[in-house]
Amino acid sequence: MNHVTAALRTAKARLVVIGNGMAGMRTVEEILNRAPDKYDITVFGAEPRVNYNRIMLSPLLSGEKDFDEIVINTPEWYTENNIHLYSGDPVIKIDRDRKVVISKSGTETEYDQLLLATGSDPIIIPVPGHKLDGVVTFRDVDDVDTMLGAAAKGGPAVVIGGGLLGLEAAVGLQSRGMDVTVLHLAGHVMERQLDPSAGYLLAQELERRGITVITEADTAEIVGNEHVTGVRLKDGRMIPADLVVMAVGIRPNGRLAADAGVAVERGIVVDDVMTTSDPAIFAVGECVQHRGQCYGLVAPLFEMAKSLADHMAEIDTDGYTGSITSTKLKVTGVDVFSAGDFSGGGETEEIVFRDAGRGVYKRIVLEDGKIKGAVLYGDTSDGGWYFQLMKDGEDVTELRDTLAFGQAFAGGSSGNPLDAVAALPDDAEICGCNGVCKGSIVAAINEKSLTTLDEVKGHTKASASCGSCSGLVENLLAATLGGDYQAATVKPICTCTDHDHDSVRRLIIAKNLKSMPAVMQELEWKSSDGCHVCRPALNYYLLAAWPGEYVDHGASRFINERVHANIQKDGTYSVIPRMWGGLTNPRELRAIADVADKFEIPTVKVTGGQRIDLLGVKKEDLPAVWADLNAAGMVSGHAYGKSLRTVKSCVGQEWCRFGTQMSMGMAVELEKMTWGSWMPHKFKMAVSGCPRNCAEATIKDFGVVATDGGWDLHVGGNGGIHVRATDLLCKVTTDDEVKEYCGAFIQLYREEARYLERTAPWIERVGLKHVQERVVDDEANRKALFERFMISQKTAQIDPWAERASEGVDAHEFTPLSMVAAE
Amino acid sequence: MSNTLTWVEVGPAANIPQQGARTLQTETDRIAIFRTLDDQIFALLDRCPHKQGPLAQGIVHGHFVTCPLHNMVFSLETGEAQGPDDGCAAKVECQVIDGIVRVGLTELQAGLRHAG
Numbered sequence: 001m002n003h004v005t006a007a008l009r010t011a012k013a014r015l016v017v018i019g020n021g022m023a024g025m026r027t028v029e030e031i032l033n034r035a036p037d038k039y040d041i042t043v044f045g046a047e048p049r050v051n052y053n054r055i056m057l058s059p060l061l062s063g064e065k066d067f068d069e070i071v072i073n074t075p076e077w078y079t080e081n082n083i084h085l086y087s088g089d090p091v092i093k094i095d096r097d098r099k100v101v102i103s104k105s106g107t108e109t110e111y112d113q114l115l116l117a118t119g120s121d122p123i124i125i126p127v128p129g130h131k132l133d134g135v136v137t138f139r140d141v142d143d144v145d146t147m148l149g150a151a152a153k154g155g156p157a158v159v160i161g162g163g164l165l166g167l168e169a170a171v172g173l174q175s176r177g178m179d180v181t182v183l184h185l186a187g188h189v190m191e192r193q194l195d196p197s198a199g200y201l202l203a204q205e206l207e208r209r210g211i212t213v214i215t216e217a218d219t220a221e222i223v224g225n226e227h228v229t230g231v232r233l234k235d236g237r238m239i240p241a242d243l244v245v246m247a248v249g250i251r252p253n254g255r256l257a258a259d260a261g262v263a264v265e266r267g268i269v270v271d272d273v274m275t276t277s278d279p280a281i282f283a284v285g286e287c288v289q290h291r292g293q294c295y296g297l298v299a300p301l302f303e304m305a306k307s308l309a310d311h312m313a314e315i316d317t318d319g320y321t322g323s324i325t326s327t328k329l330k331v332t333g334v335d336v337f338s339a340g341d342f343s344g345g346g347e348t349e350e351i352v353f354r355d356a357g358r359g360v361y362k363r364i365v366l367e368d369g370k371i372k373g374a375v376l377y378g379d380t381s382d383g384g385w386y387f388q389l390m391k392d393g394e395d396v397t398e399l400r401d402t403l404a405f406g407q408a409f410a411g412g413s414s415g416n417p418l419d420a421v422a423a424l425p426d427d428a429e430i431c432g433c434n435g436v437c438k439g440s441i442v443a444a445i446n447e448k449s450l451t452t453l454d455e456v457k458g459h460t461k462a463s464a465s466c467g468s469c470s471g472l473v474e475n476l477l478a479a480t481l482g483g484d485y486q487a488a489t490v491k492p493i494c495t496c497t498d499h500d501h502d503s504v505r506r507l508i509i510a511k512n513l514k515s516m517p518a519v520m521q522e523l524e525w526k527s528s529d530g531c532h533v534c535r536p537a538l539n540y541y542l543l544a545a546w547p548g549e550y551v552d553h554g555a556s557r558f559i560n561e562r563v564h565a566n567i568q569k570d571g572t573y574s575v576i577p578r579m580w581g582g583l584t585n586p587r588e589l590r591a592i593a594d595v596a597d598k599f600e601i602p603t604v605k606v607t608g609g610q611r612i613d614l615l616g617v618k619k620e621d622l623p624a625v626w627a628d629l630n631a632a633g634m635v636s637g638h639a640y641g642k643s644l645r646t647v648k649s650c651v652g653q654e655w656c657r658f659g660t661q662m663s664m665g666m667a668v669e670l671e672k673m674t675w676g677s678w679m680p681h682k683f684k685m686a687v688s689g690c691p692r693n694c695a696e697a698t699i700k701d702f703g704v705v706a707t708d709g710g711w712d713l714h715v716g717g718n719g720g721i722h723v724r725a726t727d728l729l730c731k732v733t734t735d736d737e738v739k740e741y742c743g744a745f746i747q748l749y750r751e752e753a754r755y756l757e758r759t760a761p762w763i764e765r766v767g768l769k770h771v772q773e774r775v776v777d778d779e780a781n782r783k784a785l786f787e788r789f790m791i792s793q794k795t796a797q798i799d800p801w802a803e804r805a806s807e808g809v810d811a812h813e814f815t816p817l818s819m820v821a822a823e
Numbered sequence: 824m825s826n827t828l829t830w831v832e833v834g835p836a837a838n839i840p841q842q843g844a845r846t847l848q849t850e851t852d853r854i855a856i857f858r859t860l861d862d863q864i865f866a867l868l869d870r871c872p873h874k875q876g877p878l879a880q881g882i883v884h885g886h887f888v889t890c891p892l893h894n895m896v897f898s899l900e901t902g903e904a905q906g907p908d909d910g911c912a913a914k915v916e917c918q919v920i921d922g923i924v925r926v927g928l929t930e931l932q933a934g935l936r937h938a939g
Binding site: 527528529530531532535536554555556557558559562563567569570571812815816817818819820 | 831832833834838839840841842843845846847848853856860861874875876877880881882883884885887889891892894896
């Protein structure tokens with residue numbers, strides 16, 4: 001008996017694997033690990049090469065890797081493991097009756113067990129022209145070779161499909177010097193992996209890299225005679241292309257199986273141990289359909305391979321129970337992660353965290369206290385942690401308060417902020433501005449017996465810059481000192497709330513609050529609709545946080561900003577049209593004179609900001625006054641707003657014999673760029689054409705002083721009660737730099753200062769260094785700030801006077817009620 | 824008192840913006856008619872007792888209005904100044920019937936305009 005068993009063991013079962021890809025070879029490896037001598041293995045591969053890591057095609061295309069680096073198993077590996085490899089010789093038929101596979105070259109190979117790992121095929125949309133030269137898919141090394149050949153010549157390329165693979169192809173081609181347009185049918189890119197917000201951020205990043213993304217783009221035709229010349233969309237748009245990459249998806253390849261009569265639906269149907277309808281035939285990878293699911297990602301393939309290997313090595317196994325998948329985009333410098341079901345809705349709740357400054361977006365979808373899905377953009381370091389919590393089905397209710405901040409913040413059992421800081425590792429950075437970690441702060445508190453926030457600031461510099469971490473530092477003090485610490489109370493915005501300005505700003509973004517009622521509800525406002533102190537602040541914070549999205553709430557603005565004129569002590573208004581850079585002309589002056597006559601405006605005064613003020617206008621007359629000024633080409637000067645006021649100038653090199661730069665021209669450009677932007681407080685600028693500084697630029701919020709070789713940029717000046725001369729931010733040489741630094745500085749002020757805080761006290765509070773680090777030293781951050789400023793300007797530069805004079809906006813403001821009936 | 828008032832209609836409450844106000848000119852002065860977030864209608868003389876600021880131009884919050892000139896806060900229910908400030912804005916009677924706002928004017932306020 002024993003003898004017979006031994007004899008059977010030596011006669012190895014013959015395993016034939018169809019498919020030399022990742023799923024097939026991973027399964028073979030797993031089998032070899034478990035039972036190295038159990039099978040006599042033969043592998044057929046359609047591609048004429050060894051097995052390689054298909055998910056590394058993107059780095060291969062971009063040039064970050066070469067083919068040798070993406071090879072998984074070398075020819076030696078096949079030899080060492082006694083595997084017969086037929087590469088470039090695909091199997092064309094399975095004869096189940098004779099248990100034989102027949103290859104293209106005519107080889108017949110017998111099997112005891114057959115493993116199908118035939119993968120998937122790229123979907124080709126059958127539009128006219130899809131067979132033209134220059135139309136490729138992105139599936140194997142041959143495709144990459146074709147793409148590289150096209151890229152070597154440069155020129156335009158079109159990628160059809162803005163999914164994972166399509167975007168990787170686009171970035172790869174773009175890095176190879178092609179001018180790439182991505183056409184995507186859905187409303188945002190990677191819509192299966194990302195929600196609209198993350199999709200938006202990703203599209204922005206791609207556009208920033210020079211890739212054009214067209215969403216809702218439905219391809220009608222690929223145009224060309226023999227070789228492709230372009231792609232025409234159904235809306236008629238024509239996009240030129242020397243190369244078209246189709247990356248619209250994959251379809252499980254079940255042809256061989258179906259031809260052999262094995263059950264195939266969308267994919268080859270398998271059970272939990274990867275067995276097909278024929279017990280001698282197994283299948284793994286993208287070709288299978290398991291519990292109704294087909295997978296196109298690598299993690300499930302590996303899980304299938306393990307289950308099948310257990311089964312084939314006769315190791316007790318629970319089998320494969322399906323995969324919860326996660327995705328990462330393999331594009332250098334772009335961190336995108338998604339996992340699970342993040343569609344939201346139903347009984348789900350969501351936690352959203354945004355940090356516009358860092359370009360970070362995190363959204364975690366919860367159901368019954370468990371993570372159901374997650375989308376991360378910009379900072380994906382906690383993706384694995386969320387994914388694990390999700391796979392484990394862990395109840396995260398107690399982590400909820402700090403969940404968005406990631407694993408480093410978790411571990412406290414109650415969600416109490418003190419526990420959260422106590423659980424932080426010593427090397428967790430508390431103060432990002434000064435790079436101070438928890439360990440240093442705790443050590444300082446203990447060794448130097450510090451008991452107040454100011455002492456910690458003094459000794460460690462933590463929270464000494466922007467101050468946004470002062471809450472954390474206070475928690476650390478409390479956690480370290482226990483009951484001995486009395487927290488300095490933060491100063492709430494007003495009696496309607498316990499929150500201070502900084503907290504409210506951060507919570508608006510962290511909690512994705514987009515309306516006044518949402519803020520008041522979620523931040524537990526103590527009054528029904530706030531007051532004259534908090535409402536204008538909230539309106540500004542919402543406007544600054546969600547440009548283009550938040551709808552301005554007129555009832556929460558001070559009267560001047562509501563009616564776009566300055567209320568005077570007698571209830572009349574003053575009107576100041578914009579005079580770009582302090583320049584005017586006879587036509588404007590005539591129009592102003594005519595308006596003053598026509599509406600019997602009692603006082604006409606030249607302002608300190610180099611423009612003309614019409615004082616004593618009756619409220620009802622405002623729209624008509626504006627209409628006349630608009631007709632002469634003038635727009636609101638925003639002399640009434642927490643916004644860009646004036647850009648004062650001297651006559652500069654245009655006229656002055658001392659001038660070293662064109663100060664009037666610069667002033668006009670700066671004013672054209674910045675007008676209309678809402679700010680925490682009023683914002684004044686000036687441009688002087690030489691260091692004599694006749695425009696008094698050194699008491700402005702942003703002052704520009706020309707030098708021989710360029711411009712000195714000054715910030716934080718103020719000519720009010722407390723006169724403050726500016727600090728020198730930096731020196732620049734070109735006009736474009738002046739504009740970029742100006743926009744970036746304004747945006748930093750818009751994002752960080754508290755409502756009604758001028759730049760002078762703001763800079764006193766956060767320190768010039770803090771501003772310089774963000775605007776001067778960190779070029780990427782400066783450009784990002786500038787870009788955000790310009791984005792918000794897109795929806796800000798609408799003349800409020802024109803809207804009210806000719807479009808009837810807020811008409812109720814300018815017409816009193818009348819008695820319609822009396823008894 | 825009520826028998827001395829003359830009630831006039833000034834149109835639908837919906838014509839007054841929520842958390843806002845509009846004015847009504849009478850023979851003698853101007854009345855500010857407010858609509859709060861909870862859709863209640865109140866009226867005060869449009870004249871702050873401090874420096875005659877136009878209360879109708881102020882920010883309306885809860886059942887209060889903040890004068891646009893110097894931020895004094897007045898109760899719309901009583902007209903009384905809130906907090907440390909003293910003073911009282913003159914209350915004007917008003918009511919809403921079938922969505923139409925009616926304001927009670929004194930004989931002086933109603934004056935010739937009513938007659939004419």
